[in-house]
Amino acid sequence: MKQNNLKGWLYLLPAIAFLGLFMVYPLVDVLVYSFEEGYNFASQTDMGTGLYNYSYVLHDPYFMQAVKNTFILVIITVPLSTGFALVISLALSSIKKLRDAFQTIYFLPYVTNTLAVGLVFMVLFKRTDYTEGMVNLLINWFGGESVDFIDGPYWAKMFVMCFYTIWVVLPFKILILTSALASVNPDYYKVAQVDATPRWRVFTRITLPMISPMLFYLIITGFIGAFKAYSDEVALFGTNLNAAGMNTIVGYVYDMLYGDSGGYPSYAAAAALILFAIVLTITVINLLVSNRRVKI
């Protein structure tokens, strides 16, 4: 028995070594960094331990701006993208002709490079010396005033940000939801039809409960993904996100480490742990809600 145990551990050793080295150790290290005050990379020295890093980060207006941006992004994009994905999947599964063609079109953004997509959005929204950008041309067409979406007012930038995020996350959600819809046994719909169930009731009482596990999976991963947003912002607004006022929490962490004003691993670690606390809280709440609601 004992020997068997030993053997088992031996088999696990490579995985444990890798995970320990590249996941557990850095995680613990982040925790340590976050409590070491004034840690210096070069000299590997600190000036004592305490909660100063957290206090600094929480009083940093850039961090508070990043938190605000991230929360707005999460609250707007997660429900909207899931809702749009649901509507589009329902439409896709109710048509027969050209369904594959539409599915391919909707899935294209998923296989397209983020930066390439960012470039397309530039064409749509960015004002250059030669053009106002496509969206502005449209607005002008309808008699509206041009808006600078990239360097202009906060709401315009936030709009582009959310629009972009929703557009990027849609394909995956559509893929998951169309397959979830397809896996519902058609007999349920036949029974509902024989029983003269109104369409809306079929949707709320049969379809939604049947796909609710997938829906909650998408909502949870959507929350986590949106909280980790960073690369999309860079693609749209460039690397100096603080100046653009469009930084996110992950962006703040990155800036603290490597940005022009960087070199503060302790602040970065504290910010990362705050983000971890936020994501953990939201996920636990999500799971609690879904345990009560998802019954299958």
Place this chain on the structure above:
Amino acid sequence: MKVVLDHLTKRFPNRNRKIKTEVVAVDDFTFEIPDGKLVGLLGPSGCGKSTTLNLICGLEKPTSGRIYFGDDDVTNLPPELRGVGMVFQNYALYPHLTVLENILFPLENLKGDKRLSKEAMRSRALEAAHLVQIDALLERRPAQMSGGQQQRVAIARALVKMPRVLLLDEPLSNLDARLRLQTREEIRRIQRETGITTVFVTHDQEEAMSISDVIVVMEKGVLQQIGKPQSVYDDPTNLFVAKFLGTPPIDVFNGEIRGGLLYLGKDAVLPVAGYREGKVTVGIRPEGFVPDEKGPLCCRLVGVEVMGRDTSVVAAHPALTTNTMRAIVDTDSGVDPNALEVRFSLKSRKVCLFDAETGARLYAPTV
């Protein structure tokens, strides 16, 4: 409610798009299901029986022909307006709803005048649950019940809106052998108590024979025979029906009529007057063989299986179309299991003659 199918035909486009031919699932069906009867649609897989059921239900539209419920032409009505109750093969109970919620579901769909008050709905649902004897399970979910219990819930759900016709698609095929016996009695009882015209589909002839008032035998989309189970069994119209009904199955021989006598190989087994001379196919029910030392049919004995109630004699004969035949005889008929040969005389009532080419039944001329 009487159900009438009038020259009903359903063709499907072939699944393989390169082949332009159509598949005829139901071919020119005409028959009448009497009011308040339990009817079994019987046939091998792919014979179009489920399509027939879907046509009656309204889930499929016929290519041509008409369907009447009583005097109403319902051919073009969608299922929700026909007033049918349907039980699917896999029951299709909503897994996220309790038994009571499942049974209430059809009632909650009713609109306008038909809409019942909350209390009335509940009492109707309880009544239906009581009818199928699941009163104790109302708060369970489908996953927490056995197949037989789920079946009952599905029947209760179909009955609760008081349909004019109840349709059951392979109601017993998902149940184990013991439950199947129990459940088919149950279906019979429920049908008797409610008096609702009920049509069920099955490929199991024993199931159909045991509980139906009327059985409808189908093959390859073509109606073969309709009648009371016993009369279809005793008097099949063709070789297919004869072979499909009965366990153990009918024994089939290649025979010949010469000089007013029916020959199986060299054995002249029965006098048959008035038939055309020549080759025929002969079907003999297993209970049509009587062990008789002086009997005309001489077979090689393969084995004797004692079943308790009766004895099954397995034998071989050169004229058989299969390797061996099976005869069901009395336990005290004294067949020696060690003998090499066994002789039978035949009960003429249990012998059916069929055309050797078409398989159609040959009838004795009525003089």
